[in-house]
Amino acid sequence: MKIDDVKNVCVVGAGNMGHQIALQCALSGYKTVSTDVVPAVLEKAEKFVDNYLPGRVQKGKMTEDEAKAARSRISFTGDLKEAAKDADVVIEAVLERVDLKRKIFADLDKIAPPGAILATNSSFIVSSRIADATTRPDRVCNLHFFNPALVMKLVEVVQGSHVSDETAQCMMDFCLKIDKIPIHVKKEVDGFVLNRIFSAIHKEAFWMLEMGVASYEDIDKACVYGAGHPMGPFRLLDLTGIDLAYDIGMSHFYESGDPADLPVPTIVKKYTEGKFGQKTGEGFYSYKK
Template identity: 40%
Template sequence: MKNVLVIGAGTMGGGIAQLCAQQGLNTVITDIDLSFSEKARARIETGLAKRVAKGKISEEDKAGVLSRISTAGDLSPAKTADIIIESAIENLDIKKKIFAEIDALAPRDTIFTTNTTSLSISEMADATGRPEKVAQMHFFNPPTIMKLVEIMPGNKTSAETLAAAKAFARQLGKDPVVCKNEAPAGIVSRILGQLLNEATWLVASGVAEAADVDKAMKLGANHPMGPLQLVDLIGIDIHRAKMETLRKKLDDPRYQHPPLIDEMIEKGHLGRKSGRGFYDYQA
């Protein structure tokens, strides 16, 4: 793989694009408006500048990564992509529309992947004329650091596509796992979802403050990051979308989120990206 298109300029899309560029791949970030893609590239540049200042990378490394990241405000870069990674909003209708549009643009051998956590891979694949070339590649936040990529087939994904996705993950320096069959949320997100959801209930029901919940899990379970710190990093709106999907798909009340989550989203407290979530990042 040499040419990558990342659809979605949010936290995950930007991180995936940076990862690809760091591994020497020509990468395009696109979104519904060019300004969104340009902001994602600017965030990457800011992050790289901090690494230069700390002596972790050279100015030349930074320039090299940025030279391999271009931006767009439409799906036309699909015409030259070897692989497309969709990381748009967690809305199945929007994702299906994206897949139908890139299917009309991309070469027949281009592989389509989705970074979705819990939406149907098969339904996205069926929006194309090449369902055998569609798979899930679920990256973890931040994509430049986390070693795992979960790969999952839809019901028509070919063995060749799964092998190509696995090889691409390794090309990016990741250590992938491949699920045998499609299931909501795969492995990590399904297990982790209940843990994160339970942590939000502990705060919502007044059992403990967020900082104490996180301290308990870091010191008592040896977690490198507290669950509520992780919810803030993921995005509280993204967390809610995952819980709602799992609650519906699995018919399991353990994924029901507390009203506190709705209240926080209504106030615009979405976590790190908004400056405030369970913690205040504006200070």
């Protein structure tokens, strides 16, 4: 697949990441279908689009015609077959569970045209763990967006050894087409580039919190006012989802069997209390107002 052949995009999963990735693709001129298994999630995603576009027009960021054109390019369906049957690029953004992703990729392999690229937005699951569920491992890669996907410019294109140069190049070009700044990650390493750096910061932040060195608010302040980060590690966890941090820790533990990989006690406590961050109205901070 070459970039000029890419016309249609399908985004599987319309949650935190998926709905914004889909809208970004539609805004950039691609005919885009957004799909999810939960009807309420799809409705919310569609409502988001219907509020976002007029909001951009009001702010003078786009014309009414541009907004109308973008709206006409994005559609929503709960039917994966309908969503992926004409896709040249599929971006999967479902829960961070390897078995679920493998099942979806096996299904996509049967549904999407044979030349289509199947990419996963997974934060930590490398595509080599999914690619062999398909008959096209050279066209299965990681395409890692950051939250919020409409705003954050970086996308990591991860080329495991099974991914062809053509696929990696097409994904790099695709990112530029959708107004993102791609980086080429040439090896499958845990956390890719940026989350690997963040993991080190988070580990230290949790150690200090759990040892009573400083409160989470003060640790966040240190990162914001001392290091110039846009937000501290605890505020960031609230944004990205404490459930996601829990899933990532558990899947690391299942793979390694090393208790050191388990999510830290504070994450387990918040997870069992259902305090997942912004999406549930409370995480480390409260978002109820």
